[in-house]
Amino acid sequence: MTTLDALADGPSARNALKEDILSLSTALLAESDWRKFVLRLDEIGGLLRRYDPAPSPLIASFDLRGQDFQTYFFAAFSVTRDVEQSIQIYKAVKSLVRYILFMDRYYEVGEKKCLYIAKGIMKNIKKRFPSGHVNYSVDFSFKQFWPFWEYEQTIKRLMLRGTQTFGYRELRHFNLFKSSDAPIIYCNLLDNELPPSIFNGDVAKVFHYNQALLDIYDDLVDIEEDIVDKMPNLFLLSALSTCRPDKLFSANRAKNDKKVREGILSDTAASVESIELLVNDYLRFVRQTSLPEEFMFLKHLARSYADNVLTAMGQSSTANLE
Numbered sequence: 001m002t003t004l005d006a007l008a009d010g011p012s013a014r015n016a017l018k019e020d021i022l023s024l025s026t027a028l029l030a031e032s033d034w035r036k037f038v039l040r041l042d043e044i045g046g047l048l049r050r051y052d053p054a055p056s057p058l059i060a061s062f063d064l065r066g067q068d069f070q071t072y073f074f075a076a077f078s079v080t081r082d083v084e085q086s087i088q089i090y091k092a093v094k095s096l097v098r099y100i101l102f103m104d105r106y107y108e109v110g111e112k113k114c115l116y117i118a119k120g121i122m123k124n125i126k127k128r129f130p131s132g133h134v135n136y137s138v139d140f141s142f143k144q145f146w147p148f149w150e151y152e153q154t155i156k157r158l159m160l161r162g163t164q165t166f167g168y169r170e171l172r173h174f175n176l177f178k179s180s181d182a183p184i185i186y187c188n189l190l191d192n193e194l195p196p197s198i199f200n201g202d203v204a205k206v207f208h209y210n211q212a213l214l215d216i217y218d219d220l221v222d223i224e225e226d227i228v229d230k231m232p233n234l235f236l237l238s239a240l241s242t243c244r245p246d247k248l249f250s251a252n253r254a255k256n257d258k259k260v261r262e263g264i265l266s267d268t269a270a271s272v273e274s275i276e277l278l279v280n281d282y283l284r285f286v287r288q289t290s291l292p293e294e295f296m297f298l299k300h301l302a303r304s305y306a307d308n309v310l311t312a313m314g315q316s317s318t319a320n321l322e
Helices: 011-028 034-051 057-063 069-080 083-109 112-128 134-145 147-161 168-178 181-193 201-221 223-229 234-239 251-255 257-264 270-288 297-312
Strands: none
Touching: 011 034, 011 069, 011 083, 034 069, 034 083, 034 297, 057 083, 069 083, 069 181, 069 297, 083 112, 083 134, 083 181, 112 134, 134 147, 134 181, 147 168, 147 234, 168 201, 168 234, 168 270, 181 201, 201 223, 201 234, 201 270, 201 297, 223 234, 223 257, 234 257, 234 270, 270 297
16 A cells, blocks of 8 residues: 555645655655566556545546656656656657647647647747756657658558558558657657766667557557558558458458457467567667666666566567577
């Protein structure tokens, strides 16, 4: 039981919760077992969500799509040991994700309310960081990432035509482009707030590959939904090497979710082979990258993310890979 559990809601509870976050984070700095590290970081994530709850059900639903907010908190804490500053970075990363999702909804359905909310979020982000490059560079960071949405539509057209082969290189390019919001946008905050002698390009690259692993897992979970919506997905793109799009996206196939997943993830499916190779290549890259001591925990996370994907695919986990 945490200190907060014994207190009523209010300032005292929030202060107690912050103390719990500080205590757990300090203890986590010394954790060397990757499985224990991941579990305890998730526990910190739960405390952070209680400390900074979403202001509305809609935003709460958007926050569920955020994958690793606590990672950015701990990245800041591992360097600064300042829980308040680290919480501010955590909040800012959440706000950036919310901005992307509101703008995405605005472009999809043209709802102006989403545009107004997104603009308000961006204004607040800039207020939080009046000094440093984030205040004036964040708009340009988003402009670097926005082309992905057009690129995704291009991939969708090619996917439905069935005229393009999506092999290892094409899948890798799609996946890394999709996950480039991590180094372009979120790491921009860390670069703004942390000493340049500690936060460097190699750290940002590992954040990128870790996000790519998370996105692969999301695609795995979303196979059935993406078949119905006819949206690009690594597993569906790869499956096109052995299945025509009219069959892959047929109404009958969409109704039989279990057989779709079983077919795509079968041991002989090309989709399994190419994506398994992607996962292992990303993990190998992370392991071979030299990182400052403060960011070595990112290697624990990479192993966990890769293990989750491979286990869910029915492949050998990373347990025996040292």
